[in-house]
Amino acid sequence: MNKLVKYVCTDILRNRIVIGYTFFLLLISLSLFSLEDNASKGLLSLLNLVLIIVPLVSVIFSTIYIYNSAEFIELLVSQPLRRKHLWSSLFIGLAGSLSLAFLIGVGLPLIIYDASATAWMMAGMGIVLTIIFVAIAMLAAVATRDKAKGIGISIFLWLFFAVIFDGLVLFALFQFEDYPLEKAMVVAAALNPVDLGRILILLKMDISALMGYTGAVFRDFFGTQTGMLIAILVLLLWIIIVFELSLRKFNRKDL
Numbered sequence: 001m002n003k004l005v006k007y008v009c010t011d012i013l014r015n016r017i018v019i020g021y022t023f024f025l026l027l028i029s030l031s032l033f034s035l036e037d038n039a040s041k042g043l044l045s046l047l048n049l050v051l052i053i054v055p056l057v058s059v060i061f062s063t064i065y066i067y068n069s070a071e072f073i074e075l076l077v078s079q080p081l082r083r084k085h086l087w088s089s090l091f092i093g094l095a096g097s098l099s100l101a102f103l104i105g106v107g108l109p110l111i112i113y114d115a116s117a118t119a120w121m122m123a124g125m126g127i128v129l130t131i132i133f134v135a136i137a138m139l140a141a142v143a144t145r146d147k148a149k150g151i152g153i154s155i156f157l158w159l160f161f162a163v164i165f166d167g168l169v170l171f172a173l174f175q176f177e178d179y180p181l182e183k184a185m186v187v188a189a190a191l192n193p194v195d196l197g198r199i200l201i202l203l204k205m206d207i208s209a210l211m212g213y214t215g216a217v218f219r220d221f222f223g224t225q226t227g228m229l230i231a232i233l234v235l236l237l238w239i240i241i242v243f244e245l246s247l248r249k250f251n252r253k254d255l
Contacts, residue, residue, distance in 0.1 A: 004076075004086065008093025012065070018101055021057055025049070025105025039114030040205070043122060046106065047201060050126045051194055054102060055133040056158050062094050062137030063154040067147045087250045091138060091243055095131045102126050118204040125197040132193045132238050133158065139246035142253060161194045190234045200231055 012018055028049060033042040066073075069090070076086050106126055110119040140153040169188055189195050 004081075004089040005092050005096075008090055009097050012093060012097035013100070017061060018097060021061075021098075022101040022105045025054075025102065026109065029106050029109035033109055033113040039116070039119075042113060043110075043118055043205065046110075046122065047198070050106065050122055050129070050201075051198055052162055054106075054126055055129050055162065055194065056155075058098050058130045058133040059137045059140075059154045059158045060151065061098070062134045063141050063151050064147075065094060066090070066138060066141035067150060083251050084247060087138075087247050091134065091246075094138075095134045098130050098134060099127045102130055118201070121204045122201050125201055128235050128239070129193060129197055132235070132242065135239055135242040135246065139242055139249070142246050142249045161192050165192045165195065189231075193235055193238050196231050196235055200228065203228075 029046060032045040033039065035042075073086065073090075077083060103123070107123045110123050113119075136157055137154050140157065141150045143153065144150050169185070173185075189199065
């Protein structure tokens with residue numbers, strides 16, 4: 001399994017798209033910090049990059065990589081190698097490589113320009129979102145043999161979590177504004193890893209005005225140490241549950 005993880009990581013890190021992705025993140029991060037007069041503004045400018053672009057690249061690249069590795073996967077399945085180890089190796093390789101690309105592209109500038117708690121939180125959320133969307137991509141890829149359909153599912157899931165979900169939440173809040181929905185909204189927040197990441201980062205920045213209607217509802221809950229711990233545990237559950245679903249489907253799939 002270790003040899004397979006090493007092979008996948010080496011293969012991905014040599015990929016021109018991953019190299020380009022790393023340099024793109026590094027260039028944007030350095031530019032944002034250089035253009036702003038203080039580190040806090042640079043962090044705020046990086047927020048959308050971490051919450052939108054990083055998950056998008058992670059989910060699309062991972063989906064395409066799984067489909068392009070179909071013959072390699074079939075060859076390994078025919079060997080005396082457990083499917084669980086094969087799928088886990090692919091997941092670790094993809095998540096580890098893309099997380100390393102993120103750390104080099106965004107993590108290094110964050111440490112250089114502003115090694116604050118907010119910067120560490122942003123770096124942590126970037127890594128967690130990368131891993132979650134790699135798991136989502138693997139689930140989408142194993143769900144269908146059609147490459148175009150699988151990529152379409154991945155992009156739709158990213159679009160849902162990044163844009164559509166908040167629209168649905170706002171619609172529900174305005175439709176039922178006369179009812180106490182605080183507890184329901186806390187549950188709803190757990191259904192979207194991007195929203196959880198946004199809330200945790202903005203709470204660290206202590207900029208409640210920029211949290212929006214959705215995030216402001218959770219300030220009292222997630223602003224506490226217990227609430228933050230619960231949010232982090234929910235994000236970890238996202239990784240475990242989505243990966244386990246993809247693993248079960250891969251174990252049952254007829255290749």
